[in-house]
Every structure is written in C-alpha cells, then in structure tokens.
Amino acid sequence: MAKARVKAPKSVKKGEVFEVKTLISHKMETGLRKNKKTGKKIPRKIINKFSVTYGGKEVFGSDWHPAVSANPYVSFFVKASASGPMKFQWTEDSGAVTEKTVNIKVT
C-alpha cells in the first residue's frame, strides 16, 4: 500500500457541503521515460483510479492518466448526509489498492 493522507472536517451539519482533501505518495511513472544508463523504457506504473464511497455509494470517482502529477493531490466536495465512514480507494495499474477510511460525524 502506498502512503496516503486525507483531511475532512471533524464534524459537519446535515446538508452541509464540505471539502475533502487527499494526497497519495506515488511516482506516477508515465511510461515515457528512458533509463539513462540502459536506454530502456521505464514501464508505465500509475494510479489510474480514485474512488470515494460514503453512505454506501460512490460519491466521487475519477480516472487518472499519466498526465496527473506525481504525488497526486485531489480535493473535492461532499454533501453531509449521515454520520459514518468515508472510504477512499486508489487503484494502481498493477491492481494494487491503497485504502483509507475516515469517520464523518454529522450533527
């Protein structure tokens, strides 16, 4: 699992639209670079999917291509419905998944 950091407000009011910020440490190897010594192409290895579920369904999803920068940062918004977990999933080309969960408290 790669290292990821997530920030969401500690508690929100029902119906409030709040910002969520995320970052994952990842080289996002484009597949276009060449090894300077061997001249061989360095194979592509990126995170190609980022998905956020809350209240039992996907509230935000994205597909990434090699033009997304290394150490990808994404911030987005969510409308507070009920207290519960918000799960973040980053999926790499290889199929490897990094997951993180935060608890959203809705008052």
Add this chain to the structure above:
Amino acid sequence: MSVQFNTQNILRRDVLALAGTGVVAVSSIGLFAGDAMADPAAVAKAIKDRIGGKKSMAGNITLELPQIAENGNTVPIAVEVESPMSSSDYVKAVHIYAEGNPAPDVATFRFTPDSGRARVSTRMRMIKSQNIVAVAEMSNGKVHMVKNAVKVTIGGCGG
C-alpha cells in the same frame, strides 16, 4: 564583487529561447524521436469519442490554471461547474484534456448529487506551453466546455 554581464555575448538562440511565446519546455520526460504528440485535433477527436455528436456550449464552467507554470511537472488545476447539484440537475462528469501533451487525456472526474458542489482541484503535467480543455457532461445531456492557455518555460539552472 559583482559579475559583469556582457549582453552582447548572448547567443541568438538564447534570446529566441527567452522570447516568451512558444517556448518549448523539454521536461525530463525524455520522449523518443518520432513520438506522436497530442494536438488540438487529437483532443477534439477524444472529446467527440466521449460526448458523441452533442454540441458543447461555453459558460457555466471555469478552469483555474496559472498563466505561467513554475514547473511543468506539477501544475495546479481546478475546475468548477455551476449547477444546483440536485438529483434532477447535476454535473455527471468533467473531463480534462491537454492539447500539447504526448497523449490528450488527463483525467475524468465523476460527480453525484451527493457531491454538493462540482469543483475539483488537482495537479497535472504539461510537457510544454499549451491549451488545457475541460468538458462537463450534465445529467440533462448538456455539455459545457472551456479552454485555457498555460505557458511552460525552459528551466535554467535547476541543480
């Protein structure tokens, strides 16, 4: 003791390189000779493949990008689409394209009425000065589009 700069010794190619517009930044991506680069036509085709024959409209969508990128490998970008984000009228997806990159696609972001606000921020790679295009698909079938130009410069003495 300060260094004296003799501007007459600057070579023509350096002056041209500093001219500003159309400065090509060769990043550390290391392209092969003969690599195809995206161009406006490639982006237009990618968009057509995505939205079919629908006509896209201007307005309702804004792109936030720097005028000049500090470094082409990490360019902060934000897109926002005006929408009530109700269950009957919301932004389904935003697609980002780059007209001057090796490939036209950058990212697709999918929203739901539970998003509350159709705004997303991220960071992208730009191999050279180019236009960035954002296309928003609405739940009612409408499509909005916006295009911004970003300058990417040659480095100098990065170390």
Add this chain to the structure above:
Amino acid sequence: MKNHFQGILMGAVVVGLSGFASIASSAEMTYKVGDRSSGYTYATKETQGIQDDDIANPAYVYVDDGEALWSKVDGKAGKSCASCHAVDSAMLSDVGTRYPVYNAKLGKLQSLEQKINQEREEKMVAKPYKWESGSMLAMTIYMRNQSKGKPMNVSIDGPVIPFFEAGKKFYDQKRGQLDMSCANCHVDNAGNRIRANLLTEGQSNGFPTYRLKWQKPGSIHRRFRGCNKQVRATPYGYGSDEYVNLELYVAWRGRGLSVETPAVRN
C-alpha cells in the same frame, strides 16, 4: 566560454509574468527580515499554495513517517529516540533553528544528520541512516518541522568560528568550468533570471525541501551537490566537511527567517 554562460544571467527578461506573490510575513511566519528573503517570496502563488496546505504538500508524508520513527525501537540497545527524548522536549522545539552545531567531544561541527547517526550508533546501537534515504529525510523533516515558524538562529560564536569562516570562504570562492561562486547567483543576482529560472537568495530555512524538479523532498547537501554540478564543478560528498561548513554559513545567511520545513520550491 565563461562570458557566454555568464551572459545568460540576464537582468530584465520579458516573460510576461504576473507579479510575484511577495509576503513579508503572515500570522506565524516571517518570510522577509532585514535584507533577507525566503525562497517562498520568489515562488509563484500556486507553489506557495502547495507549501501552505499540509495535505497538498507531499513532504508531509515524511513528517508522519518521522513521527513514527521517533517512537520506533531500533537497534541492539532496544531503544527508540523517544526513550530519551520526549516529543515535547525543548530540544525538539528549536532543533530546526540551531543546526549545524558544534560538538565539543568530537571537536567539530555537526549537521543534524550526523548527530542523528551518532545517537543511533552510540545510544541505540543501531545502523546509521544513509544521508538521502527515506528514513533520514523523514527524521530531519519531522525534527525541523517541530521548529516551523521559529526564526533561524545558528550560533557563529566561539568554537564554530573557524567552521563558519571556512563556509563563508567556500561560498565566495569561484569553482567549476563555469568559474562561478554561490555568491555570483545568490547575492549578485537574486531576483534575476538564469534562462527562465528565477534566482533566489539560496536560503536553507525550508530544507529538507520538496522540490518540484525532484518530485520528492531532498536535503540541503543534495542541493549543494546539484548547484556545484551545474557550474561543472566536482561535487563534494554528502556530509563532507566542506558542505557542513557551508550549511552553517548558509543557515546564518537566513538568520531571522522562519523555519519552513518542509518547504515547496521549484
């Protein structure tokens, strides 16, 4: 050859820039003091935004890692850093403002990396960290980040005087095929451009720094090596006396500027 390269250091190059975001200070940070300015003031507002948001700033992963390493038992003595050093200790709160520091027992100047490895080997009986390893960067970023906001304040008195003088001499000395000194860029031409890069004062208050060019954080010695290579000089080694002395001089150049570790720079 020399004149050509020096000719690239132009003064007023029209690149159509919007104004630089130049901030003297915010509620907690001092980016300008006297005639000294942090590299922050030369960065675009987008880059400043990446630094100021601790989720957007990729180097904060290293702060987390350093915090975890602090309480991790390592080595044959069965200790962690935390066994002797409380997280809220005075040492940790200002370590980022003080290093490099004179070690009386060794009779020489020590960088933070060298002090960490000395403690690891002597107290923890643990293997030293490689200078530019993820672990060493995590430790130095975590430790220096505890001093974030505090003014840089290295001592240049008493036993460190000869090391400070050596660092100052290195700074002003021309080297390499391009025959340039640190001062040629960072004193004579701070605020000017070298091709399309904007030259800063070369301050160290944000190090280890996340450089967009590196796409990861790096130490000040890595930066010194890069700068020396750019003027076609053979770089010195990580932890060399030359670079530890230079690090002290450069830290003194930034006296009064807030520690920004981990900063984000181009």
